[in-house]
Amino acid sequence: MRPPIASLVVLLLVVAALTMIGLDGIHAERVPQAVLDGEQQIAADTALSMRTTIDVEASTVRRTADAYPATSTSTPATALKALTSARKTVLGSALLDPHTGKLLAAGGKTVPLAGLDIARTASGHGAIPPRLVTSSGARQLVYFAKVTLPAQQEDANQDQNQVQSQTERQWLLVVSEALPAPTAYGAGRTADMLDASGTALATTAHGKASPAAADSGLPSAATRAAKGSGRDTDASGSLLGAATGSRRTVAGWAQVASATGPGDTDDLGLVVLTSHAVPATTADADYSGFALKAAGALAVLALLLGLALHFSVQRPLLRLYLSAGRLARGATEDGPIAWEELSRPVPVHGFGELARIGRALESLRRQLLGESGPQEFPHRRGPGYRALAVVGVVVVACWAVPMIFLLNRADTANAVPAPVLAVQQTRTEIATNRIRQSLDQSYTDLSDAAASLPGRSRAAQTEVLRHALDDHKQYRSLYLLDRSGGITLRVGDTPLRTLVHVPGGGGITTVNTSGRIPAIAAYAQVRAVKGKTSAAGVVLFGEIDVKALNSILPRPKLGSVWVTDSDDKVLAASVGYRAFQSLPESGLARLARATQGAPGTAGTATSRVLRTSSGPSVDAAAPLAQSGPTARLGWHVVTAEPAAALQIPAVQAEQRTMLAGILGLTLSAGCLGWLHVVVIRPLRAVALLVERLAGGDRRTVLHPVNHDEVGSVTRSLELMRQALAERDRAARSGHVGEPSRSLRENTLQR
Template sequence: MPLLGGVRPPIASLVVLLLVVAALTVVGLGDVHAERVPQAVLNGEQQIAADTALSVRTMIDVEASTVRRTAAAYPATSTSTPATTLKALTSARKAVLGSALLDSHTGKLLAAGGRPVPLAGVDAAGLTSGHGSIRPRLVTSGGTRQLLYFAKVTLPAQQEDANQDQYQAQSRTERQWLLVASEALPALTAYGDGRTAEVLDASGTALATAAHGTASPAAADSGLPASAARAAKGSGQDSDASGSLPGATTGGRRTVAGWAQVASATGPGDTDGLGLVVLTSRAVPLATATADYSRFALQAAGALAAIALLLGLLLHYSVQRPLLRLYLSADRLARGATEPGPAAWAELARPVPVHGFGELARIGRALESLRRQLLGEGGPQEFPARRGPGYRALAAVCAVLVAGWAVPMIFLLNRADTATAVPAPVLAAQQARTEIATSRIRQSFDQSYTDLSDVAASLPGRSRAAQTEALKRTLADHKRFRSLYLLDRSGGIALRVGDTPLRTLVHVPSGSGITTVNTSGRIPAIAAYAQVRAVKGKAPAAGVVLFGEIDVNTLNAGLARPKLGSVWVTDDHDRVLAASVGYRAFQALPDSGLTRLARATQGAPGTAGTATSAVLSSSSGPSVDAAAPLAQSGPTARLRWHVVTAEPAAALQLPAVQAEQRTMLAGILALTLSVACLGWLHVVVVRPLRSVALLVERLAGGDRRTVLHPVNHDEVGSVTRGLELMRQALAERGRAGRSGQAGFGHAGSGHAVGTSGFRRENTLQR
């Protein structure tokens, strides 16, 4: 028999696969335990550390880029002096603690300002010789750790006086200075009540610390900073590695910590080589109740194993064995119908046993009738049209038996309680991460506004060509903008660079800030805008307000974070402006519960509001959701926008949710595999048997014309081939009988038919 044909493979597969599902149930549910500190809590703290590290990395990258961009944009002339150049580059930057200007060839200090800058180990020639950007360095000055930012200042060529020998080698060549600016580490913020955030160096020494609420520093657990530094050092080439650490237990609470490297996640960046690590920690209450699903797993697996063995025995004794016996009987009758001699008589002499029920019983009874017809002991026999239940009903009963185990597993057992399945620390972590995401988005908007304001301040007094060139340079330097344009007093566009504006609102706003410039369409248009103020004695700019439309794709790409779920930015009417998942512009949030959560963040008029979180249920299951107001201060202060996040509880490593998922998976697997195997049995056995039963009953009823073609090369196909041989034998005997009647005329029936034994022998000879 073929490997996938016959009655044995589907029955054996059904039993084996159900036993495999039973084993997987034991393995999958047996290792689900409710620990005192769930793994989801540790994972949440790890992600908070990673988000905080991303914020620190972004601030360092932005500051380094700003220093370089300011130096590159400085309009140096051949008469610029080091002192005036240094003052122009650093006087407007409040974050700069100290600055210095070095000669790129000799390393000589040309000018200094503010606090002394530690220049030990600074190789001006080596730093300026390359074509790429110069990464910041972490140094110690006055007992504190600071960051040194570097930038190249290029001056045009000039003819120096012969007495100034230090410039003789540079005559008629372009000069280059090295700007060094020292700044403190970026301000660190801790989110979530009771949480501490620290920035560590490579040795585990805390460089900056922030706490929120009643938090106690992680240094109180003296082993955590050193452990985080060692873990970061052991991460190898994974520059954006992160992890979690369990801390000490005190008074029914345990400290959980997360660490993450402050390094570029997309290749070489400004933070590479600094060796900074962010460590966050928070004391969480220990779970009082524990759950063990091992006993349930054994009971469920035992019940499924019993069902599998029961189905195997039922199908073996009701289908497999009767079909094999029927196959042997049909083969025996075919040999008796085609072979001459006494051996054929012996084959036909034994009655056909009728086994089973349904189609097999019908075929057995029809075969017995054909056996008698081959022996000449009877004629065609009619069979009743009404028949009892067949093997389709048996297959349905088998499916119902498995469904009786699988359906409760899918829909009833181990259901996670939405109210208690998600521990409070996990919910608090989602809220803290939402606040971090909100802060990062707000900083992005603030930076867009600052960059645009700087450009707007530089436009008056310059020619139209120079203004166009300034906008083009800004567009090239700031990839977040898709279009820059100046509006005149009538609201028309006086000057534009970049893509076609998406704006549909034609107005000239007062003040400066962040706004939307359309209310419909496929793409929301979020824009920063700044007034272009006229300067006395200088030519006015081409317009009065400078707009910079922010590329929403860039904004969307920055929203997604691991394990944070879906993220949406909504306006004051709760319409979606940006999202980490697919969306339509200005559509409502996908769930009304999320809308209510966003509205709950709104505070009293004139206040920013507060973040909030909740566990919400939907058709796809419970999810951990949070919302935070975007407006705090600065250009977004007047906006009543929100950031909303939703993480499915199924994605969190919560014991109750894991037990529910694996219970459902076991039920789905058992039901799917049983239906597949029973469908296989139906295709290769039950349906062919129904067809064969109809044909054999018609053959036993006298139909000698219908040719029986075996379709399958298995037991049913062998039965069909045997029936075809019997049909041919009966048809030939019928033709011979009609020929004999035509030759003898009416000589009498006694001349045509002798004794009963003679008829049997004559039939066998034919």
Template structure:
């Protein structure tokens, strides 16, 4: 009855809303993924600025102007730069656009042990990010603005301030708008994809998203979803997420940025009400439970109670004096029920007759009819008749219409975001490797080793860095031993796979080391950076995105968010076909695509997207594939199927547990008592019957033990009387006389 009530409660709660919860959850995750990409871009830029400043070889002759130019000239993203004296806060040099330094207190920046986080400012109506880095000067550094020198002056620091625009914001998914909001809800950047229009979005969403973000607290990666205005048959669905670190204090925690994504989706016109089905299923289960209860009452409980009374009456007759005993034993023992109770009843009536002296021990047939164990098995089969349709037949999901189209589109958009995140990581690896290769020419071997060691320490994505000569031999290496190296030295630069088989995919970036004028020609010397696949795997998982794979041009797995074997095929042929369908024409990069697949593991929403159409990864032909089980999505049809299956499993499990308990507590003790009763009726007076249960069955056992003691005492008395009777004398034969 409890399971029936839970079935009603669970299934009546499944209803089809105008906007399914799965659509709201998908928009929330898209906003979170966009915020994650934005946070990664800001963190990477801040680390690059600090790393460039710390690697700059300042000398006693370095001037602020030369230092500032050396630190910023190679960076195209820099809008303006400034160099300040950290002790006095005095401006030493500037470059590019004017840097808004209002509010920058160089003397009171973060302690030396901590990095200075970026700062969001507005200059000329455009938002900018100020990145900070310390430039350490060697001891006895001369100040060119002073007329005197102080010997043994301790090391001093300059503060580098770089102003850059916000990282490029990208909106994924047709009809979607993405915005970056500041702490006050003002839009700092907007991106539109397809036919979406920023002016058409709900004007109240930015304020609502900012309030929700403030309510979640600062410095967290909180996210959520909102339902905006409704126009005709379309609803505005929005998602928001804070741009903050997930693993503790980060560079973006103090910026107060919030990402807001929104799109208009068609309202769901189909209705889904499972109340009537829930009542029918619960009523059927209640009818089954009632039928089983009545069957057990009339076939087990009532016959057992009658047997309990009869056994007590016979036991009283066996232990009382003859006049009273005769009255108790004169009535036959009625045989009720079947199986074990009938066997005990027949044995008890035989014992009654033996007490009266009407008969002796009686043997019972070895072959008997069905017992109460068969009744328990029949109860399990009856429960299965209700549970099996609930688990395997009823409320099955229609793979064509179950998953709403916006959910499929959201999976594709999230796959494109994941593709951009992987592409950003690989491009950054190549950029860092190119910068390291540019600093190698003209240096000694020891200096080159120091450069590579510093690059390896700064860039955790590399396993090892090594130089190859024209013949493919390693001339210099730092870090771990390369898993495999290229036999033929490539030209140019980019990302490549070094092997096509083995236990671990070897992915590496490479860049040419240019020759130095006036020295031996160094063309063909290439710097390789072997990328750690574990680092690549670590950026693939995202909440509610499902399984993620990175495949090569032959649809073989190179990296995955779940356990995998290198260069193996995708888990099912449907994913392979999906990857191939991204190709518009032979040799083209292709476009992202998504669809619903039905496999042996169930229904899933899958998507695939090419990794890159340009840049160092464009020639790889790699793809990113995702598969999210529909069971993890809050879709009414899927929820109804899950809860129907759960009700069937729960009802069957509880019923089997109850019948199993009945077998342990009632059926098995009855079988034991039936065997002992038949043996007692067959003449076994030595086996003591010990009551195990403190219930009616235990009382029947105690009554049989009293009967056994009475019969054993009567047998002993009979033997004693026979032994004490005097023998008759033998008469002599007449012939003997």
């Protein structure tokens, strides 16, 4: 009996303390933490884009070198021209002897090789990461790749070791390109690329923005923080810059380094720094007064409820327990002790079940004394202790329900600061650009494969497609269509397509409208060769594995991300989804449609705070493409981040207020339910049994179920039942009134 009541009081007091601590700790800052976190994530997203750009370029240089069809008669000059002539981003190139560093051929501007140990650089067996070098005062990236040459058979009698040595002969391809400049997203934002010393290598501003270098402390602070975080991680952080009037500069930094172990950008020491001037918050958010009132009200309720249960349940039950034990001793003993125990009336305490048990015990006492016979009790009874438990829950609910549904509710329109909303839109644009680059690269890779198919035999075409499938993991299937739409050649998994069409040109499209997996595909035309039989297929399709697309969508603190088609049906998502399903909220679909511009325009990104079933949500949408192979599809990228995940004072207050109400209501219901199970329900059963016993039922054996106060009362009742049953048997055998005479004699003696 005591543990449920004590637990109820203690737990409610704990909830009151947590309410006080949680709400009193919410304070509005001049620059909300959510804005700082958002700028940090923008820098991290920008660094990821930079890392992806450098990784793709390094992979392209290596793949071009691996695919070069070198022969024993190839010369360095012809090989260099073939390797670099199609690449417009190349500033300078060179072929070197990897063992001696001797220059074999050069093209374009002079490649800055000063300070590079060519022999040591080329001595490893793995891929050679790019280097950051200086040329004419400008920083450039130098990419490396090994070109393997076949053996030159100069002597047919040379031994096997010499043949093996000649087979492994290589050249080292060195390509210099300009350092890619970071893209600045969001009006008024600046993006800087910093080297390890904090020097700005490239700066980009979006709209009217002052470079971050104007705040001279930010670049050095960013590079110091990056050095302290380690070189092989994608560490990031945020900084506060100088204040100008009512605006404060907020900066984010992130390393351009691999997030999953050694990568091409780890040794470059590059850091992305983004900065943006935001208006300082002037609103005062002080919840200490509310916290004190709410916690005090709950503490008072807890103490009053505990006192009510103590005086109405605990003390009456303890007295009843003592009275039942006294009557049991009087029923089982003889002489003066029995009379002393049975002579005192049973006091009736409390109400409900305890009052019923007390009245029935008094009737049993008189029956044991022989003063009365069995007594019938009315079937209609008043409210019992179950009603008391319900009233206790209702009393706590009067405090909890307003906390959950009414108090400190965040205003959907004004709870989220404008800079936080702008951050969500900016990050959505960055995600859109990342997805667009991935799809554009898939189309470019497929176009390269399609360009190598004309004039080849079927076996050669199959080999080309197999190499393309192995080199580009984003494809799940590559296949050629003839003019009727039939598949003439396929490598990889079974195609998912359900639409049979032969489109013109090239681009990105979907080739199914139903099923478990959306089939997004890149396609390119296979040109015919003059004077030769037309190719077996006229269009090359590459179905993109939707898992590869889904893997690039999740980003920290961006929330859920969806790629939708022109009908707002989901094609890819960062969370679990069903193909071609609608967006989870109708407001998200309206937001996606709001990005559509006038006919012939690409549309613009937009953002909004929407009220959902789980609270306010910071949402944004952006058109997928403004140009390129995906421009005419009408696809969108939609993001939704619960405002509860952002450190916004109004939303934090709503969340913690609701949590306090839920905790208070749940714990009180649990403790009172516990009291009902271990005390109230057994009391109801005992009250029914003792009334039957007092009414003359001597056959029902009373078995104690619990080892507590109620169980002790049950055991005492069983002893009284046995005594009354023995007296009834004695009465039937002709010794009527013997127990009563014995008690009277004891009375006279006293």
